[in-house]
Amino acid sequence: MGMNRFYKVLALALVTTVASAQLPALIPAPQTLEAGTGTFTLTTQTRLIVNTPELRRMIAEQLPQLPAGTSATSTISVSLAPAADLGSEGYDLRVTSKGITLTAPKAAGIFYGIQTLRQLLPEGKTALPQTIPAIHVRDQPRFGWRGLMLDVSRHFYDKAFVKRYIDQMARYKFNVFHWHLTDDQGWRVQINRLPKLTQVGAWRVPRTGRWWDLENTQPGEVPSYGGFYTQDDIREVVAYAQQRHITIVPEIDMPGHIMSAIAAYPQLTCGQLPTEVPPNGKLYKVKDNTLNPCRDSTYIFIDQVFTEIAELFPGPYIHVGGDEAYKGFWEKCDECRTLMKKQGIKNVEELQSYFIKRVEKIVQSKGKKLIGWDEILEGGLAPDATVMSWHGLKGGIEAARQGHPVIMTPHQFCYLDLYQGDPSAEPSTYGMCRLSKSYAFEPVPDSIKAELILGGQGNLWTESVPNERHVEYMTWPRAFAIAEVLWSPKNQRNWPDFVHRVESHFKRLDVQDVNYSRSMYNPIVTSVKKHPTGLMELVLDHELPDVELYYSTDNTIPDRHFPKYTQPFLMPKGADRVKVVAYAKGKPIGRMLELTTADMEKRAQ
Structure with a gap:
C-alpha cells in the first residue's frame, strides 16, 4: 500500500541506538533520549530541592504527588542554572536510581522538563511509591x-x-x-x-x-x-x-x-x-x-x-x-x-x-x-x-x-x-x-x-x-x-514509532477523561472510479503499518476469513455496498467501513 510503503522506508532510514520499546513513550519526542540502568522510586521520604520559591510553586501545581520529605536518601533537585547549548526553552533531565536532577537556564525549560517528568509517571496516580525509569533527556524545541x-x-x-x-x-x-x-x-x-x-x-x-x-x-x-x-x-x-x-x-x-x-x-x-x-x-x-x-x-x-x-x-x-x-x-x-x-x-x-x-x-x-x-x-x-x-x-x-x-x-x-x-x-x-x-x-x-x-x-x-x-x-x-x-x-x-507512542497516550487521555479520535485505526477508501465495464473499481489503504484489510461485497459482515485486500478490485454486478474491516496482529481494529453504491457514485464523480 502506497502510504504504508512511504512510512516504512522513512522508518528504515532512521538509525536508533535503543529500541523504542525500551524507551518511555514521550510526545513530543525529545532532542536526545538515552535509557539508563534501573529505576528511581518516588516515596514519601523523597526530598524536593529547588533554588527559587517560584519553581516550588510551579512544581507543586504541576506535580502535586511530589512529597515534602526531609530525608536525603533520595532527592529531586530542580534548579535554574546556565546549561551549555540549551536555549531559553531547553532543559536537562537526568533520572538515576539515586534521584532526579532537572536543570534549565530559564523557567520555561524547567516547565517543559516537568512535562516530560509527568509523562514518565503513571497517569492519574497520586499514591506513593511510584517508579520512574532511569533516563537522560537533553531537550529543546526546533521552533519558538x-x-x-x-x-x-x-x-x-x-x-x-x-x-x-x-x-x-x-x-x-x-x-x-x-x-x-x-x-x-x-x-x-x-x-x-x-x-x-x-x-x-x-x-x-x-x-x-x-x-x-x-x-x-x-x-x-x-x-x-x-x-x-x-x-x-x-x-x-x-x-x-x-x-x-x-x-x-x-x-x-x-x-x-x-x-x-x-x-x-x-x-x-x-x-x-x-x-x-x-x-x-x-x-x-x-x-x-x-x-x-x-x-x-x-x-x-x-x-x-x-x-x-x-x-x-x-x-x-x-x-x-x-x-x-x-x-x-x-x-x-x-x-x-x-x-x-x-x-x-x-x-x-x-x-x-x-x-x-x-x-x-x-x-x-x-x-x-x-x-x-x-x-x-x-x-x-x-x-x-x-x-x-x-x-x-x-x-x-x-x-x-x-x-x-x-x-x-x-x-x-x-x-x-x-x-x-x-x-x-x-x-x-x-x-x-x-x-x-x-x-x-x-x-x-x-x-x-x-x-x-x-x-x-x-x-x-x-x-x-x-x-x-x-x-x-x-x-x-x-x-x-x-x-x-x-x-x-x-x-x-x-x-511507526510515533503511532506506538500515540497509543500509549490514548491510555493517558482515557484516565484524564479527555475525548479523542481513533480514526487512525479505520480502513480508508482512497479511490473509487468507474471501470470501462461500468462497474466500480475500489482502492483501499490504511494509515498504520502492518495492517491487513478484509472486505465483503454481499452485505455480510467481514472478518479475517473473508477476501483479503491485496490490489484494486471491481465491485461485482448487482452488489449494492462494500464493507471493509482492518486487522492488526490478528485482532480487529477500528470501525468497519461501509460504502453504498450511491456513496461510490458520488466519490467516482
Missing part, C-alpha cells in the same frame, strides 16, 4: 512558535473548558494559544467602550444540524444561543496560560468575518444597513459583513477595540485576520471610489492593503505587533506584519521572500476541522487531514531562510464542532503530530 488555534465564535465554549484545553496544550509543550474571539457568528470578548458588541453581537438564534444546512434567522426569532467572556474571565485565562508558559494571541477578524460587530453597529459598513448575527455562513456576499475602509469612524471603532484588547492581553501580538474579505460592496460604494481616486488606489485588493496598513499603525500604537492571514499580502503587505500562511505554503513563501516573519499553518496539514478518517465513519465536515498527513508537515520550505519561519500551529475552526467533547475529538491525536513536528528534530521523525 508552537500553537493551537481555537475558534470560539461559531460555537461558544466556556472559560472552564478553555482552561482545560490550555492544560492539555501545556502537557505537549505548545506555547501559543491563538484565540479566535470574533467572527460573523459571534463576538466573544467584552469591550467596555462598545457594550453592544456583546449585548447584541454575542447572541444568535439556536440551530442544530449540518453547518451548510442550517436555516437563516426567521422573523420573530429571539437570539438566545451564544455567550461571551467578561474582561475578568479574559484576565483569569491569560494568567492561567502564563503560568503554563503559553502566550495567548487574540484574534479580532477584519475587515471581513465581522458581521457580529456589524449587527451591533450597522454604521460600520458601506451601506449602513441593519443585519443580524447569522447562525450559518449563507449570508456571505448577500449581506455586507465587511468594514467600510474609507471612513475615519471605522478606524476610531478599531482603536477603541484594540485599546482594550491590548490591555487584556500582555503578549506581543494582535491577530487582525484579514482573510476572505468580500470586496463586492466596496466596489459599489461611492465613498470607496472617491478615496481610491484620491489615494491612487488601483483596485479593491490595494484598498484592503490600505486598510491593513492603517490598522497596523493602530496596533503598533498599543505597543503590539500585527499578525494576519496570508490574504493580507494582496495589494501589498503592511511594513512590519507577520503572516500566518493557511493557503498551503505559498503565502508564507512569498512573505518570507519579502523578509517578513511567517507562521506556517497550511490547511492540508494543520486544519483540525477537516475529516481525519473516511467520511463514512466520521461526523460531517469537509476536506481531509489524516493523522499521518499532520505528521508529514514540514514548516520550512526549500530556498527560504529558516530563521524567518517562526514555527507553526494547528487550527480548529468550529462551524461543525457544536460541543466541547467534539473539540477534543477533533484536536487529539492530530495535535500530538503537530506538537512533535514543531518541537522535535526533523531527522528523528518516525511514523
